Amino acid sequence: MKKRSALFFDIDGTLLSEKTKEIPASTVRALQKAKQEGHAVFINTGRTLCSVPVKIKRLAFDGLLCGCGTYIVYQNEVLFEHPLPEDHGYEYIDRMRELQIDGFLEGTEDVYFSERISRFENVESTRRYMASMGLGVEVAYEKKGFRYDKILICTDEKSRKEEFFQAIDKDLIPLDRQKGVYECIQKGYSKATAIEVMRRHLELSMDQIYVFGDSSNDLSMFEYAKHTVAMGEHDPVLEPYTEYITDAVEQDGIEKAMEYYGLI
Template sequence: MEKAVLFFDIDGTLLSEVTKEIPDSAVEALRRAKDAGHLLFINTGRTVCSIPAEIRRLPFDGYLCGCGTCIVYHDEILFQRSLSRERGRAVIEKMFECSLGGVAEGPEDVYFPERISRFDKLETTRRYFRAKGMGIECSMERGDFIYDKLFIYADGKSDLGSFLAFIDEDMEAMDRGGNAYEVIQKGYSKATACEFIVEKLGFTKDQAYVFGDSSNDLAMFEYADHAVAMGEHAEVLEPYTEYVTKTVEEDGIFHAMRHYGLI
């Protein structure tokens, strides 16, 4: 088979949200693909600082992070786009004004509200990152930091509409379900990251394969000719899916890569 470039989401695609582990079969599939000469990339909504250690130990050629706002190839940062400090601070202040919960995700750390919030999902996320040694050094209120994106939470007490209107000039919100929204910079996505790498490394679009499961994978599914949805995936991906594989826990990555003759 000709050389291909493969793009993988992390959560729910490589990393099981049930077992919290990467299946041995996926590790083996990545190793075989690498040995076959294919290039392997993570393409994630996570910012570069929060790529899990177990992912970094795998044979990836690079990391496309923050929904297209940071592109790393062989430890070299090829592209980085953060909000300005002034704009980033204004967005956070508006978030608090509108009674939303949220976490700011930057290239160096993640940033949480100083006080415990009323949003259970936010506090679960806080505990996850603390266990990884992140989100501890400074709070959203006090820190002088830059960030690439936000993850926000709303409820009946929130003025979500005013917040969305405030950010509309340069950011957009992806509905992740359950009153949670991934707020990303306009003009950047998992698709722009794929396109950057395909063009930079001299591939054709037909040589690109994407693997994902959630709504924030939609852009790269719309971009790619070869789009693989995991056995459990967001319905919004279906019109753009070429192949549905098994679930993460059922060795979905291995089966998909074997289906395409990549291994």
Template sequence: MENRKILFFDIDGTLLSHRTLQIPESAKKSIRKAKEKGHLVFINTGRTISVVNKEIKELGFDGYICGCGSYIEVDGEVIYSNDIDKSKYAEIINKIEEYDLDVVLEGREAVYYNRDTSTDAILTDFIKNNYPVSTYKDENLQFDKMYMKYGDNENLKDFCDFTKDLFDFIDHGNGGGEMVPKGHSKATGIDFVLNHYNIDDKDSYAFGDSNNDIHMFERVTNSIVMGNGNPELFENATFVTKDIDEDGIEHAMKHFNII
């Protein structure tokens, strides 16, 4: 298809509203319309594939870039997956406990926690939606990414130093952040997919709202920041669309004549 475009969507705060915990109907219809017109649509998320929900999968995405580029699936086939040496698990967990950090270990089969989930909105939502959630003691523990709430914990820097050969730290602000496998990002995932389809950069679009979308925005030609997103991202965006709950996805797609 001539002028086929490829669209990359973050999930939390971009497709999935933090207020309603739902995907707006206008966003669902817009994604389906884009597919009908022959464009490619991809999820590009910090979430691991284990916690990409059924509602999103039912939209018929052409593929998934998960865990900030550490897992890539195209047309139902896994074409890339990064694995952390399991021999490192015990020492990482020991340091988490030594430094008293609140860390969710994220894997392809489940996410694993070490604290009471009742105070964490994301984990509470995962459990409510029957996502695979377990504890560090799970005998099938497997992870390749971490999400943490560090608050005012003074040990964060020491933990980042300890894991620097394996992970890069992305600070989300407000006392939260994620540890991403070294050398991986939403941008490296886009590289992989663009090469797979041999699509020109000028036809690439990314939709996001937060700091872990910065690499994605820098990699594509057309960066769209949600109106509810981090205002620091607005200045360098190609387009700032409306709030997610004000039909922001649909508004942006119409602006770029995608639908």
């Protein structure tokens, strides 16, 4: 058996197929085998805790690293949490409306949409998706009275996005997710900082860390780790930092990668 390692997985496009919206049986099998071999398995996601799908939570991961490093749970114990300062968070809500920015706010307990119908269909489709999980239906973000960790914004020619980026600069960094969509994550926190917290907590070496991802918001953990697995369908930005490219999630990519490294 390989020495005990810690495996960190993105969700969308890595564990959860974006085509079938399901977790392949081979992935479930591989995760179970990895735990039997003594490895620790973690979710490492841009999603905040509330929006991690139940089907993912049922897989009994050792820990959930959420919100791009701003909320870390290990064996049901919260090791770390860092929401935005309350006054700053409210300021950004006001600036969104003023600068013709739309989107939603992501917190540990809930997600928050505007009380107004968005001109962006992807905001409304996300609202419907979140509502199907019981999220984003109770408190409109104009009402305030809550804290959150990050912002997902949509922009178009009406949006004064550069002014918005300047307004959030003291706390947030915008990651370009293409087509006018930006994921605004907290400065100083990332999927990489989350792994470092767990690596130190578990007293592991860098050689015992494996990361699996497919998108641009996985870049920090690919830059951080030595053993990096990109899914068959992945953002090219990951390639300079990728050690191994596996097949797509629907083609048993996770199981094949674990077998390649001798983890299972």
